[in-house]
Amino acid sequence: FWQAFGAVLKEGLHMEPEHQGRIAPLLRYHSSQGEGWSSLQDYVGRMAEGQDAIYYILGESQAAAAGSPHLEALRKKGFEVLYMTDPIDEWAVEALGEYEGKKLVSAMQADLDLGEGEEDKAKKEEASVELKPLMDRIQAVLGEAIGEVRLSSRLTDSPACLVVPEGGQHAYLERLLRSHDPSTSRTKRILELNGGHPLIRNLARMVELHPDSPRLVDWIELLHDQVLLTEGSPVIDPNRLAKRVTVLMEEASEAELGVAPAAEVEAGA
Numbered sequence: 001f002w003q004a005f006g007a008v009l010k011e012g013l014h015m016e017p018e019h020q021g022r023i024a025p026l027l028r029y030h031s032s033q034g035e036g037w038s039s040l041q042d043y044v045g046r047m048a049e050g051q052d053a054i055y056y057i058l059g060e061s062q063a064a065a066a067g068s069p070h071l072e073a074l075r076k077k078g079f080e081v082l083y084m085t086d087p088i089d090e091w092a093v094e095a096l097g098e099y100e101g102k103k104l105v106s107a108m109q110a111d112l113d114l115g116e117g118e119e120d121k122a123k124k125e126e127a128s129v130e131l132k133p134l135m136d137r138i139q140a141v142l143g144e145a146i147g148e149v150r151l152s153s154r155l156t157d158s159p160a161c162l163v164v165p166e167g168g169q170h171a172y173l174e175r176l177l178r179s180h181d182p183s184t185s186r187t188k189r190i191l192e193l194n195g196g197h198p199l200i201r202n203l204a205r206m207v208e209l210h211p212d213s214p215r216l217v218d219w220i221e222l223l224h225d226q227v228l229l230t231e232g233s234p235v236i237d238p239n240r241l242a243k244r245v246t247v248l249m250e251e252a253s254e255a256e257l258g259v260a261p262a263a264e265v266e267a268g269a
Helices: 002-015 017-026 040-046 062-066 069-076 089-096 118-130 132-145 171-180 198-209 214-230 238-257 262-268
Strands: 029-031 034-038 053-058 081-084 102-106 149-151 160-163 190-193
Touching (some): 002 089, 040 053, 053 069, 062 081, 069 160, 118 132, 132 190
Parallel strands (some): 053 081, 149 190
Antiparallel strands (some): 029 081
16 A cells, blocks of 8 residues: 555655655654655654654665665664665755654755764864865865765765755756756755775875875766765766776776786886
């Protein structure tokens, strides 16, 4: 029944808010907790100690939502996340707002509060100062493609991700709207960096040692392409991305074989 009529019921949250109290208990979602459908009541009953919000993520499919880097810190804290894959979900959740006093919070929003302690905040502030030259360089290279660059509290394994600024649209919803109306405005998302990731540290070192290197620009643009693909958005120039990945594969395979890069061999010849 839910698979057939669930999307229509969720429309009711947005179109007829006076019936939210009757509709909300009927809602069902897949989640990071396991297989099968889960109600909001089920979610609230499973909430971890210290958790004060219902977290969700929007995506084109359950697999895409489950694999998102936005969930890394939430998983580490043991917080369950609901996977929302219907086009109506963003409007429905915004209309509902909360359930049993628990606010519904997107894991992809820029203002996600994960309850950082004073020690974590101090480390983040220190890293922000240390990585500021890299963040400034990334902003200069990517320009209008992003709104700003900042350090992340939600990433533990991935080097970077894009998050939605206040009042902005999620990438999934934006793609749906643009498929019907190409003139739909784009939301400049915020690029968040994992300050502890080896790649980010290496890029910061490159900015320090070789700030004008064209390779640095390549790495930054490749990082941006990567986070676009991760959120399901199209890259600006797929052919350029493919060529860069090919170069990386060539260099990695040559290093694995212990041979000189092809470019150096040709230069020597």
